[in-house]
């Protein structure tokens with residue numbers, strides 16, 4: 382049975398949500414309304430939807446995005462999670478050995494039907510934010526020059542945001558940060574979790590060699606592909622605390638009680654403050670002798686992604 386951390390069980394605020402169904406319906410409607418407010422951006426009809434199809438653009442999601450899709454498709458959250466999402470790692474364009482643990486959409490995205498998003502109104506916040514938020518944070522042109530975005534028609538012409546839309550983007554990004562922190566805490570009992578693979582270079586090199594044709598093998602260290610780190614994580618680490626209880630927590634959200642708890646956490650400013658404490662310090666795990674060991678440390682590259 383999924384149990385809340387002891388420090389949390391001793392708290393009394395905010396009051397429990399009596400019926401999470403209407404509460405989440407209102408919250409997700411507000412999110413969808415914001416997504417549509419003052420928006421002038423539309424995907425080009427000629428776009429081949431690389432962001433929805435290609436493996437190299439990972440779409441991180443939170444448990445709130447999964448809940449929104451489950452409600453939209455009228456399915457239990459655990460069923461929709463099983464078919465369309467997975468636990469994985471984000472590279473965050475890091476060139477070191479640290480990766481962030483996240484829920485993410487499977488690719489090609491199972492919600493893409495005939496090149497259209499079948500859950501457009503309630504699509505995950507990263508899908509809503511992309512690419513408009515890049516304008517807001519001043520990185521649109523820089524991203525447009527990247528090789529990985531060369532097939533994205535939305536980067537091939539300037540994108541302007543009205544002041545009103547810029548404010549909406551800022552608000553949606555704030556919601557994304559809040560949902561991300563609460564989601565990670567609910568799923569793993571921590572804020573954002575990272576894995577440092579630097580002590581596993583030999584194991585990873587050996588795994589990479591076993592999956593790479595001899596003629597393609599090159600200088601080993603910097604060229605270990607992200608998918609090797611992720612498959613190592615899924616093979617060896619997800620069975621360890623704090624990731625081992627994920628299935629149980631996902632199933633708990635099929636219940637009214639589970640959803641009421643999650644809604645209560647999302648409203649809790651004190652919990653959010655606690656999760657933000659430490660500034661840029663993050664929980665970083667190392668895999669040692671078959672167990673994950675946690676440390677708090679500063680990370681030089683931002684863990685947050687759009």
Ligand code: SF4
Nearest residue numbers: 433490492493498508
């Ligand atoms: S949820 Fe919709 S917008 Fe997001 S990747 Fe899937 S199909 Fe594309």
